[in-house]
Every structure is written in C-alpha cells, then in structure tokens.
Amino acid sequence: MPQNKHASLKDIAAKLGLSIATVSRALKGNPSISQATRDMVQQAAEEMNYSKNFIADSLRSGQLPLIGVIVPHAVTLFYSSVLDGIEHTAAKEGYAVISMNSHERYEEERANVSSMRRLHVAGIIASVTQETTDFSHFDSLAADGMPVVFVARDIPTKTHSCVTADSADAAYKATVHLIKQGCRRIAILCGPNSLKMVTDRKHGYIEALHDYRLPVRPEYVGYTDINAEGATLATERLLALPERPDAILALNDTLLFAAMKTIMRAGLRMPGDVALIGFSNVEYAEHVSPRLSTIEDQSHLMGETACQILIGHIRGNKKQVKKVIPTSLKVRESSCKDAKE
Amino acid sequence: MPQNKHASLKDIAAKLGLSIATVSRALKGNPSISQATRDMVQQAAEEMNYSKNFIADSLRSGQLPLIGVIVPHAVTLFYSSVLDGIEHTAAKEGYAVISMNSHERYEEERANVSSMRRLHVAGIIASVTQETTDFSHFDSLAADGMPVVFVARDIPTKTHSCVTADSADAAYKATVHLIKQGCRRIAILCGPNSLKMVTDRKHGYIEALHDYRLPVRPEYVGYTDINAEGATLATERLLALPERPDAILALNDTLLFAAMKTIMRAGLRMPGDVALIGFSNVEYAEHVSPRLSTIEDQSHLMGETACQILIGHIRGNKKQVKKVIPTSLKVRESSCKDAKE
DNA sequence: TTGAAAGCGCTAACAC
DNA sequence: GTGTTAGCGCTTTCAA
Numbered sequence: 212m213p214q215n216k217h218a219s220l221k222d223i224a225a226k227l228g229l230s231i232a233t234v235s236r237a238l239k240g241n242p243s244i245s246q247a248t249r250d251m252v253q254q255a256a257e258e259m260n261y262s263k264n265f266i267a268d269s270l271r272s273g274q275l276p277l278i279g280v281i282v283p284h285a286v287t288l289f290y291s292s293v294l295d296g297i298e299h300t301a302a303k304e305g306y307a308v309i310s311m312n313s314h315e316r317y318e319e320e321r322a323n324v325s326s327m328r329r330l331h332v333a334g335i336i337a338s339v340t341q342e343t344t345d346f347s348h349f350d351s352l353a354a355d356g357m358p359v360v361f362v363a364r365d366i367p368t369k370t371h372s373c374v375t376a377d378s379a380d381a382a383y384k385a386t387v388h389l390i391k392q393g394c395r396r397i398a399i400l401c402g403p404n405s406l407k408m409v410t411d412r413k414h415g416y417i418e419a420l421h422d423y424r425l426p427v428r429p430e431y432v433g434y435t436d437i438n439a440e441g442a443t444l445a446t447e448r449l450l451a452l453p454e455r456p457d458a459i460l461a462l463n464d465t466l467l468f469a470a471m472k473t474i475m476r477a478g479l480r481m482p483g484d485v486a487l488i489g490f491s492n493v494e495y496a497e498h499v500s501p502r503l504s505t506i507e508d509q510s511h512l513m514g515e516t517a518c519q520i521l522i523g524h525i526r527g528n529k530k531q532v533k534k535v536i537p538t539s540l541k542v543r544e545s546s547c548k549d550a551k552e
Numbered sequence: 553m554p555q556n557k558h559a560s561l562k563d564i565a566a567k568l569g570l571s572i573a574t575v576s577r578a579l580k581g582n583p584s585i586s587q588a589t590r591d592m593v594q595q596a597a598e599e600m601n602y603s604k605n606f607i608a609d610s611l612r613s614g615q616l617p618l619i620g621v622i623v624p625h626a627v628t629l630f631y632s633s634v635l636d637g638i639e640h641t642a643a644k645e646g647y648a649v650i651s652m653n654s655h656e657r658y659e660e661e662r663a664n665v666s667s668m669r670r671l672h673v674a675g676i677i678a679s680v681t682q683e684t685t686d687f688s689h690f691d692s693l694a695a696d697g698m699p700v701v702f703v704a705r706d707i708p709t710k711t712h713s714c715v716t717a718d719s720a721d722a723a724y725k726a727t728v729h730l731i732k733q734g735c736r737r738i739a740i741l742c743g744p745n746s747l748k749m750v751t752d753r754k755h756g757y758i759e760a761l762h763d764y765r766l767p768v769r770p771e772y773v774g775y776t777d778i779n780a781e782g783a784t785l786a787t788e789r790l791l792a793l794p795e796r797p798d799a800i801l802a803l804n805d806t807l808l809f810a811a812m813k814t815i816m817r818a819g820l821r822m823p824g825d826v827a828l829i830g831f832s833n834v835e836y837a838e839h840v841s842p843r844l845s846t847i848e849d850q851s852h853l854m855g856e857t858a859c860q861i862l863i864g865h866i867r868g869n870k871k872q873v874k875k876v877i878p879t880s881l882k883v884r885e886s887s888c889k890d891a892k893e
Numbered sequence: 894t895t896g897a898a899a900g901c902g903c904t905a906a907c908a909c
Numbered sequence: 910g911t912g913t914t915a916g917c918g919c920t921t922t923c924a925a
C-alpha cells in the first residue's frame with residue numbers, strides 16, 4: 212500500500228457523517244457549533260492523527276509561514292548565532308526559517324532574494340554582502356509587499372527596518388582604550404565603505420582621535436575586502452609604513468585573526484610593538500596567545516530582535532524600526548601595553 | 553492599491569483569450585500546442601513577469617520543495633559548515649533548506665521533527681542529540697514515506713542512510729600517534745554511549761591500545777555530556793587520578809577546548825605533562841598556544857553528500873546508502889612530546 | 894490543437 | 910447549528 216497520507220477534513224467528515232465545513236469550524240472551536248459535535252470532531256481528529264495541511268492555507272493567502280534569512284557568511288559563529296536567535300523567535304511565533312548564504316557575493320545575494328520571492332516567504336531578514344552597492348533587489352521586495360529587516364549590516368536606504376550593533380560607539384570606546392594605553396599611531400583595518408557597518412565604525416574611530424587631538428592619518432586607514440588574504444595584505448601594508456602603527460583596530464573576526472597572524476609572523480611583539488583589538492564573537496579569542504581584546508556584540512539577541520520586528524511587519528505594522536544593540540568591550544592582553552609582557 | 557499580486561495563468565489566459573489549460577501546456581513546451589501559441593504565451597508570460605506559484609503544485613503533491621535539517625548545536629563551525637554544504641547541493645537541485653537547532657535536547661528534537669512533518673518538507677537530514685536514545689520519532693517519518701538521512705551522528709538502527717566521518721579509523725590513528733610520542737597512559741574524553749559516533753571512536757581508541765599491547769583502563773575513559781561544564785569536570789577527574797594520564801584524546805570541539813583550558817588551569821604543561829589531541833573543525837586550534845593537534849573532518853563535504861543521498865531518496869531511490877567521509881590528522885604542538893617545549 | 898472540468902485541502906460567504 | 914458553494918493556482922484527464 213502507498214504512503215499513509217495524512218487524514219484530511221474530508222476524511223473526518225466522511226467518518227462522522229458531517230460536512231467538511233462543520234468539521235473545520237468544530238476544530239477551531241467556533242461557538243456556533245454544538246458542544247457535542249465539537250467534542251466528537253476533536254476526538255475523531257485525534258484518533259485519526261489529523262494535522263492541518265497548511266499548504267492549503269498558503270495557497271489562499273499566497274504566503275508560507277516561512278521567514279527567509281540571507282547572510283553573507285554562514286560558517287561563522289557570529290552569523291550562526293544570529294540565525295539561531297532568529298529561529299528561536301520564529302518558532303515561538305509559528306514560523307520556520309529558511310536560510311541562504313550569499314558567500315559575500317552580490318550575484319548570489321540577488322539569486323537568493325529571487326529564490327525567496329519564488330518561495331513566497333512571509334518576510335526576509337538580510338545582512339548584505341560586502342560587494343552590494345545596488346539595493347534594487349531589496350526595494351522591489353518592498354514594492355511586492357514583502358517586508359525586509361536588515362541585521363548587523365544595514366543598507367543606506369532610509370526606509371527599511373534594521374537591527375545593528377552600536378558600531379560607532381563601540382569603535383569610539385575601543386579607540387579611546389588604545390589611546391589610554393599610550394598608543395598614538397592607531398590604525399584601523401576596514402572593509403569596503405559600501406557597508407554602513409564600516410563607515411559607522413570608522414566614524415567612531417575618527418571621533419575618538421579628534422576628541423583626544425590625535426591626527427587622522429589616511430595611511431592608517433587600511434581598506435580590504437573581508438577575507439583572510441586581503442586582510443593579510445592590508446595588515447602587511449600597515450606594518451610596512453615608515454611610521455609603523457602602534458595599534459590596530461580590526462572591524463570584524465576575519466580581519467582580526469588575519470591581523471593577529473600577520474603581526475606574529477612579522478616577528479613583532481603584541482602588544483609591545485603593536486597592540487591589537489577587534490570586533491569579534493569568537494570565544495577562542497581568549498585562548499590564543501596573547502589573549503585577544505575584543506568588542507563583542509550580542510549576536511543572538513540581534514537575531515531575536517530582527518525576527519520580532521519582521522514578524523511585526525508581517526502582521527501589518529508599517530512603521531519602520533531601527534534598533535541598536537549594545538556591545539561590550541573585553542579588554543585582554545593583546546591591547547594592554549602595561550600588562551605582563 | 554493593494555500589493556502587486558503575481559500574475560497567474562488565469563491572467564495570461566484572460567489577456568490572450570486562451571484557456572488556462574492551454575497556457576499551462578504552452579508554458580511547459582507541450583508539443584501538442586502550436587508553435588505560434590507557444591511563442592505568444594511565452595512572450596506574454598515574460599511581459600507580465602509571470603512566475604509559477606509552486607504552492608499550488610505542493611497542495612497537489614502534498615510536498616514542498618524543502619529539505620529540513622535538524623542539528624544538535626547550530627552555533628558551531630562544524631554544523632554551520634555542514635549546513636552550508638547541504639544548502640549548496642539543495643540549491644542546485646531546486647530545494648531550499650529549513651534548519652532547526654535541537655540544542656542537544658531530546659524533547660526539542662521531537663518537536664523539530666514534528667514541525668518538519670507539519671511543514672511537509674520533502675525529506676530530512678538530521679544529526680541526533682546526545683540525549684536521544686529512543687528513535688521512534690524518526691521511524692515514524694519513514695512510515696510516512698518521508699526520507700531521512702543522518703549526518704555526522706548516526707543512529708543504531710540499520711535501515712537509514714547516513715554520512716559519517718571515519719570515526720574508528722581516525723581515533724585509531726590519533727591514538728597510535730600518541731603512543732608513538734611515548735604516551736602510555738592515554739585517556740579518552742567521551743560523550744554518551746548512545747551516540748554511535750562515540751562508540752565508534754572509542755572502538756578505534758581501544759583497538760589501537762590492543763595492537764600496541766597497552767592496557768585499556770576503565771578509569772581512563774572519561775564520560776561526560778557534551779558541554780563545557782561537564783567536560784571540565786570530567787577532565788578534572790582524569791587529571792586527579794593517582795596515575796595521571798599523560799595524554800588525552802577528546803572526541804569533539806567542545807570537549808577538546810574544555811580539556812585544554814582545564815589542563816592549563818591545573819598548571820600542567822602541554823604536551824610535557826599531558827598531551828592533547830581532539831576531533832575539531834575549529835581553525836582557531838592552530839592559533840592557540842600551544843597549537844592544538846586535531847583530527848579534522850570534512851564537514852562541508854559531509855553536508856553535500858548527505859543532501860545528495862537525501863535527494864536520491866526523495867526521487868524514489870529506496871536503497872539505503874552508508875557513506876564514510878575521510879578525516880585528516882593535523883599534528884601540531886599539543887601532542888608532540890619531542891617538539892619544542 | 895484547444896477547451897472544459899475536476900480536484901488537491903481548506904475557509905468563508907451565504908443559505909436554511 | 911449545520912450544509913452548500915465558490916475559489917486560492919495549477920495539472921490533468923476527457924472531450925471536442
């Protein structure tokens with residue numbers, strides 16, 4: 212015999228000699244159905260192991276109870292944690308999560324967005340790639356009535372909701388920390404300016420230098436694509452400057468670890484010759500030697516928050532929400548000039 | 553005006569004065585439709601930006617083009633990489649991926665399975681929790697005709713397909729490596745025996761001891777739940793033995809890093825007092841001090857392979873497949889007695 | 894070569 | 910209180 216197809220309303224109706232509509236109403240506790248019938252239907256449904264086929268609903272509503280998530284780099288503790296936060300909240304609200312990885316590539320991101328649209332997901336949470344400078348693929352979703360919330364990496368457009376870290380603030384604090392350690396030639400290792408995350412963090416860095424009357428030197432702003440190779444080259448360029456930086460602030464995990472390796476390989480002492488601090492969610496930062504100072508963001512909470520906002524939009528809330536999640540500075544060995552050396 | 557609903561076959565038919573059936577056939581190149589009509593329909597479809605609503609199909613087939621994935625611990629490089637491999641293969645074959653995290657809890661796993669079933673996914677890829685000893689929730693999927701493939705952590709039942717690492721082999725090689733370093737009191741840090749992954753790896757460890765005529769001492773087999781707290785306690789117990797082990801083999805990332813911290817905190821030298829090696833996919837293993845020796849598995853490939861097998865089953869292949877993916881031993885400082893100390 | 898109609902499972906508007 | 914019917918978008922007989 213073929214596979215046990217799930218029991219349907221029709222089956223229950225047939226068994227009980229009722230109409231499909233009555234069964235449907237009884238099952239959702241419609242008060243216009245007599246208590247006796249309701250009980251009878253309830254029991255039959257349980258016996259037959261009935262579960263509602265939500266695809267039928269979806270056909271009518273044109274929307275599946277699914278939330279689409281697009282991240283640029285899924286195989287990281289940061290994004291897997293964001294994803295877990297999203298899943299957590301989504302599950303509580305009756306949504307499942309479909310995730311896709313754009314691998315930091317614009318073309319893949321576009322393809323992901325169109326897959327999501329074809330899938331008729333109820334809404335999308337996205338973190339853009341470092342290549343993305345054109346945002347029309349997202350705009351067209353809005354035109355279609357599919358809500359979008361950006362997480363971690365926002366886009367410049369003003370009309371979307373987003374959840375981000377307190378980037379400028381965190382970079383400011385980290386820079387001040389370095390200044391207080393006696394660093395005067397502080398470099399920053401950046402991703403592309405197309406990411407608002409980057410410009411925000413750079414802004415915090417510059418503000419701190421201004422406030423402490425230190426010059427902002429263009430040669431100390433190292434740009435790179437966000438990958439290990441690029442970051443290694445950019446760090447090497449910084450270290451080769453006539454006036455070598457005495458500190459580096461790295462804008463994310465990838466950049467931070469690449470910078471660390473490059474500094475060590477150059478035979479420089481850390482923090483003696485070059486202090487290092489960076490944005491990171493890698494718990495291993497505290498196990499490497501020297502223990503790395505980091506700015507941690509609350510990735511899980513960012514995911515949960517983004518999902519809550521998105522579900523709000525799905526349910527009809529039109530107001531955009533821009534939420535900032537605090538980070539925390541973890542001072543460890545790599546940025547402490549006065550610490551044990 | 554309301555949201556731009558997608559154009560449907562009906563819209564195209566109306567515009568062209570054809571029947572819905574004709575449009576449907578024309579769009580899939582049915583040869584019984586005249587070339588002229590086909591061209592006309594094709595063009596209209598493009599103009600109207602038509603895309604097929606697959607929910608309608610799904611209602612009829614009772615199945616969505618979705619693959620469900622259940623992992624015990626999503627926020628790890630191992631599982632996020634497995635997931636990325638699955639997504640990669642799924643996307644190529646026209647499936648999207650729904651992932652859920654059981655957080656190593658049996659009850660969550662059961663809930664995940666029933667969510668997946670409610671969602672009418674086409675098939676499931678799962679890695680069981682360390683608490684799972686009853687597998688009836690998976691068996692009932694099979695009864696429903698929903699294929700399941702296990703990845704990384706298999707279950708004892710013989711009838712399912714699975715993709716696993718060459719656990720016994722890898723543990724054997726790692727143990728032999730330790731023996732060749734002069735270790736004679738080799739301990740193993742295990743998860744629960746309910747995981748086949750654990751018994752397989754333990755088997756390899758025991759075989760190696762046998763082959764080199766070393767005694768298998770029960771007190772050197774440290775059991776723990778797979779989490780940092782449990783692993784720390786288990787390591788402490790091992791280190792407190794009258795005859796302290798001179799080497800530890802840890803069965804996964806979590807256990808490995810917990811063991812490392814515990815050994816260091818006890819003030820013991822590594823590898824001098826205790827050598828350490830473990831299964832891990834954490835690239836940071838090579839940045840900690842001392843650099844950690846590891847057994848790496850090909851997580852991405854495991855995901856791709858599992859997905860290929862699953863899609864085979866979805867398409868009707870009934871033959872079970874058991875695939876073993878090779879690992880590689882990365883010898884670094886933490887397990888080399890003769891290395892620089 | 895094309896059209897009409899049934900049906901996938903469910904809900905809601907409209908009877909009675 | 911309960912039944913009937915239409916319809917969500919599509920495929921697929923069956924007719925013409």
